[in-house]
Amino acid sequence: MKLLLEHAHVEGIRYYDTYRKHGGYRSVEKAFKMTPEEIVEEVKKSGLRGRGGAGFPTGMKWSFLAKPEGVPRHLVCNADESEPGTFKDRYLMEFIPHLLIEGLIVSSFALGSNMTYIYIRGEYAWIVDILEQAIAEAKNNGWLGKNILNSGFDCEIYVQRGGGAYICGEETALIESLEGKRGNPRIKPPFPAIQGVWMRPTVVNNVETLAAVVPIINNGGEAYASIGVGKSTGTKLLSVCGNVKKPGIYEIDMTQSVEEFIFSDEYCGGIPNGKRLKACIPGGSSVPILPANLLLKTAKGETRTMSYESLSDGGFASGSMMGSGGFIVFDEDQCVVRHTMTLARFYNHESCGQCSPCREGTGWMYKILKNIEYGKGKMSDIDLLWDIQRKIEGNTICPLGDAAAWPVAAAIRHFRDEFEWHITNADEAQNRNYGLAHYADPIHVPAGA
Amino acid sequence: MSEQPKFKVTIDNITVEVPAGTTILNAARMIGGDVTPPAMCYYSKLEGSGGKCRTCLVEVSKGSEKDPRPMPKLVASCRTTVMDGMEVKNITSEKVLDARKGVVEFLLMNHPLDCPVCDQAGECHLQDLSYEHGAATTRYEFDRRTFEKEDLGDYISLHMTRCILCYRCVYTAEQLTNQREHGVLDRGDHASISTLLGKSLDNEFIGNVIDVCPVGALTDKTFRFKNRVWFTKPVDAHRDCPTCSGKVRLWMRGDEVFRVTARKDQWGEVEEWICNDCRFHKKETKDWVIEGPSKISRHSVISQGHYVGVKKAPVLIDKVIGKDPKLLMDIHSISDVNRPEVELSKIAGPAHSDDFKNE
Known part of the structure; x- marks a missing residue:
């Protein structure tokens, strides 16, 4: 089932003429015959959930937008895709930029935003050019600018490059950065829907969320809601990396089982080099890692599917999250301790330093994990790590503290004896530089292994 | 004129009525005593301050009369406004005390233990905080972070190693002076208070950053290593100053004025900002009209030897x-x-x- 990537492989789809020939900008024509309220209603009906990680219903977010008289409102597209393991937005923007522009025009009309911003991470330097070219093409063809399609609605889209900070993917830090300030997350409330960019009501949405508005308007909210399962409606882009035969971007309708997704040839194609699956992070680096047995089946023994509900089944004790869709697969040779250390280093480096638990705690966790990884760990360090992550989680201004704490917590929760093995067999762990294989999936043993 | 609505809020089983829009911390300060959460970064006189240090975290066990659901996470009491019928747990909540202990540990982790040579010792909020809420030992076994020394001019000395990044000095400079010349550079645990290209701070109200600093990161260079604060005697005084209110606190020993600061209230907050001239240049008794000894909390080390309010036991x-x-x-x-x-x-x-x- 492909909605977003339907025409992704058409040659020249990056350019306006080809895109238009394949049904592009139909949703704008349709949307401008509706009222903004009808569009919001349509998005609500679709059950679309934010694709940036938190999975908050988009229609509900839109309906929270304050509409005071005489105050401009803004739509901001969050293209600051910095989560390790997530690269779906990059693909969308790089290959089908007009899909995003189209979604932005429709959403801007629905929200009444005359000035819409795309905040893109600084490292995506070449994509800025692609987007600006697409915006220019759209403007030349009358889809942007003054009085679009004689509706009386004006809209401009601006692309703003970030400076390469992970924290600016957090919506209030993004707003601060967009205003030209230091990218520190704001303290909520007030939420951006009340006071966002320049203290005006603002909606911040992920690239994929805004792109998904196009098929919702084209086919209707109900048609979109009929795809998928339960509250996981529509399609989701997953960026798969790690030890799989076919890494890349996949669009799924969230009905597949995790087992099918990893092992079928239609998707990831299984684990390469005759290895077995050991663990997986299903939704970008900050969601909890799951060992193979909990990944394929939930704690209740049901088959785990690739939906928001099923991936988070069992809470953090035995589940994980859909997150941003950065699907990272580990084979039996990968070391969880080393991996956790790498992530802790990332969060230590990316913490903004505003609030104390995250500023100090992330560095502390990294140093302890480094000691364990390089053979200087103590058994008491594991409990200490657990205590530190517990004191960071939930006590910070923004979710970065949680994102730093969860991977460490999950690694200790599910792979505690690998940490212990690392500490007691320091030399061996360091020389081989990989972890314990006994967590590996005993069922999917490749032939000949 | 419409009457401002009053909200009832219960903090640690003590109910108080406060105007709408009051934060939980300020409501708790109205009650006073142990139920007041400590605050390292919040400063009632500075707009936008607070929310950063996380020492004032409290548990909201009942959101409001209309929506009695508890808040899912601990909230920063300095930035959360009260709702009618809200119930807050501070020292009655194990969760809060545990989290606060964690925050104090995080704040002390990279803070040097140089109190014996620190000018702030004796009036340091971090000392008070760690005394009340901290653990006796540290679990941190690594080197503490250090910074390159930076010169901020003739009046203010910066010890970045002691800084807890409360941002108070940044807000002070932003709100009291025309142009802020210092700010936070870098991010994460190597973030530091700094100026661009080693500029010195010389605005005429910039001395106030010394008073707002909760730790010894920003101290008075004209008082540096001159005396311990608890050996000097605080005296309220004023002078006719053309730039500021001229209401100050002199820190004297005998007839000698060692230091001039702004007057602080019971929460350690400046009552009225003073100018650099009063603070750094008027260091003689004849410059001032002395009003009398300042009232200092009897829990402070500064009031050692002064037994204020102590009653003799009746025979x-x-x-x-x-x-x-x-x-x-x-x-x-x-x-x-x-x-x-x-x-x-x-x-x-x-x-x-x-x-x-x-x-």
Whole structure:
């Protein structure tokens, strides 16, 4: 089932003429015959959930937008895709930029935003050019600018490059950065829907969320809601990396089982080099890692599917999250301790330093994990790590503290004896530089292994 | 004029009525005492401050009368406004005390233990905080972070290692001066207070950053290593100053003025900002009209030796008996010690019940 990537492989789809020939900008024509309220209603009906990680219903977010008289409102597209393991937005923007522009025009009309911003991470330097070219093409063809399609609605889209900070993917830090300030997350409330960019009501949405508005308007909210399962409606882009035969971007309708997704040839194609699956992070680096047995089946023994509900089944004790869709697969040779250390280093480096638990705690966790990884760990360090992550989680201004704490917590929760093995067999762990294989999936043993 | 609505809020089972829009912290300050959460970064006089240090975290066990759901996470009481019927747990919540202990540990982790040579010692909020909420030992086994030394000019000395990044000095410079010249550079645990290209801070109100600093990161260069604050005596004084209110606190020893600061209230917050001229240049008694000794909390080390508000215990025994108290048992007449015929070295120990039987 492909909605977003339907025409992704058409040659020249990056350019306006080809895109238009394949049904592009139909949703704008349709949307401008509706009222903004009808569009919001349509998005609500679709059950679309934010694709940036938190999975908050988009229609509900839109309906929270304050509409005071005489105050401009803004739509901001969050293209600051910095989560390790997530690269779906990059693909969308790089290959089908007009899909995003189209979604932005429709959403801007629905929200009444005359000035819409795309905040893109600084490292995506070449994509800025692609987007600006697409915006220019759209403007030349009358889809942007003054009085679009004689509706009386004006809209401009601006692309703003970030400076390469992970924290600016957090919506209030993004707003601060967009205003030209230091990218520190704001303290909520007030939420951006009340006071966002320049203290005006603002909606911040992920690239994929805004792109998904196009098929919702084209086919209707109900048609979109009929795809998928339960509250996981529509399609989701997953960026798969790690030890799989076919890494890349996949669009799924969230009905597949995790087992099918990893092992079928239609998707990831299984684990390469005759290895077995050991663990997986299903939704970008900050969601909890799951060992193979909990990944394929939930704690209740049901088959785990690739939906928001099923991936988070069992809470953090035995589940994980859909997150941003950065699907990272580990084979039996990968070391969880080393991996956790790498992530802790990332969060230590990316913490903004505003609030104390995250500023100090992330560095502390990294140093302890480094000691364990390089053979200087103590058994008491594991409990200490657990205590530190517990004191960071939930006590910070923004979710970065949680994102730093969860991977460490999950690694200790599910792979505690690998940490212990690392500490007691320091030399061996360091020389081989990989972890314990006994967590590996005993069922999917490749032939000949 | 419409009456501002009043909200009822219960903090640690004590109910108080506050105007709408008050934060939980300020409501708790109205009650005072132990239920007031500590605050390292919040400063009521600075707009936008607070929310960063996380020491004032509290648990909201009941959101409001209309929506009684508890808040899922601990909230920063300095930035959360009260709702009608809200119930807050501070020291009655294990969760809060545990989280606060964690925050204090995080704040102290990279803070140097140079209190013996730090000018802030004795009036340091971090000292108070760690005394009240911290653990006795540290679990942090790594080197503390260090910074390149930076010169901020002739008046203010910056010790970045002591900084807890509360942002108070940044807000002070932003809100009191025309142009802020210092700010936070870098991010994460290597973020630091700094100026662009080593500029010195010389605005005429910039001295106030010393007063707002909760730790010894920003101290007075003209007072540097001159004296310990608890050896100096705080005295309220004023002068006719053309730039500021001129209401200050002098820190004196004998007739000598060692230091001039703004007056601070019971929460350690400046009452009125003062200018650099008053702070750094008027260091003689003749510059000032002295009003009298300042009131300092009796819990502060600065008030050592001053027993304010201590009542002498009433002598009850005279009233009850009406005559001199009678010694009920004269131990000297019983003990062997007072018997000249017994050699002292033979006495085995204290008087024993057996000793009394023979009398």
